[in-house]
Amino acid sequence: MHTDAGVFARSHELSPRSHEQVVFCEDDRTGLKAIIAIHSTALGPALGGTRFYPYADESAALQDVLRLSWGMTYKAAAAGVNLGGGKAVIIGDPALAKTEALLGAYARFVNTLGGRYITAGDVGTNTGDLDVIGRHTAHVTGRSMAAGGSGDSARLTALGVFHSMRAGAEAVWGTPALANRTVGVEGAGKVGGELVELLLADGAEVCVSDVNEAALQRISQRHPAVRLLGSVAAAPVDIYAPCALGGTLTEDSAAALEAKLVCGAANNQLAHPVVEHALGERGITWVPDFVANAGGLIQVEGELRSAPASVVEADVARIYDRCRDIITVARGAGIGAGAAANRFAERRLDAIPRSN
Structure with missing residues (x-):
């Protein structure tokens, strides 16, 4: 994949099934920089984890979220579940940048998608983080059992x-x-x-x-x-x-x-x-x-x-x-x-x- 290509070009390089929606999220107050990619909602709402990772740059983050969300479409379809494919990445070192305020800001961005995207855990996020996110959005799964979820996956x-x-x-x-x-x-x-x-x-x-x-x-x-x-x-x-x-x-x-x-x-x-x-x-x-x-x-x-x-x-x-x-x-x-x-x-x- 060409790292200098734009969103549309990168999506089509992955598959003729292009992404439905890619959202760039930034919150100055908390320092949040995130990308949410919805590849497909053909089978149901797009579900995919949130990866919190210190990407070298925004281009690398975009490349990762497009690949991962495309993969989630195929994973859900192959698994036989009625879900679409999506993914999110938060740019930064979770050991340094992760705060409850930042996760709350991220959850509010998830809310703006109106249920088209449901988030879960991935590299750099855990059930505790999902519990925090779940205080601000209903569009989350993988929370702890104490918070009404099914626990770590x-x-x-x-x-x-x-x-x-x-x-x-x-x-x-x-x-x-x-x-x-x-x-x-x-x-x-x-x-x-x-x-x-x-x-x-x-x-x-x-x-x-x-x-x-x-x-x-x-x-x-x-x-x-x-x-x-x-x-x-x-x-x-x-x-x-x-x-x-x-x-x-x-x-x-x-x-x-x-x-x-x-x-x-x-x-x-x-x-x-x-x-x-x-x-x-x-x-x-x-x-x-x-x-x-x-x-x-x-x-x-x-x-x-x-x-x-x-x-x-x-x-x-x-x-x-x-x-x-x-x-x-x-x-x-x-x-x-x-x-x-x-x-x-x-x-x-x-x-x-x-x-x-």
């Missing part, structure tokens, strides 16, 4: 990735069992940490890398058997699980992978779509990120319709079947799993009549 996001990984393992090795498989988890944050728990409980051998030393130490203290590595991407692992920021799969990194399966929680894992072809050329199966990491979306969608926790967890477990079907279709059609997942999502989107 990390556990169910990780559970969805775990089931996706089992489906991928079945496609690669003929069995969904992860026992004695070596899994390299890149990113030991909330979702990565929950995934490590699930993998160890299933008998997998786990190694972890993270740029945050404190996160690594937390994993090490809790699970001494987990190996800490500087990088897991090129390590001798069976499964590479990117669970940090996206874009780690480039043509160069794909060429260095020893894993036979790639399945993780990070959004936008492929730096470019052609990378999936590079993985396929080396016999590496990639489970599309927007299918694998849909557990959190399914949770907050369940929160919106007041579904019981047991029902929501069963919905997340069905990600296994969806991934298995997508991989089967991809192999039968001689296409990548990403293309097969896109086709599944686009069939749902195309089935919605366009308004005149």
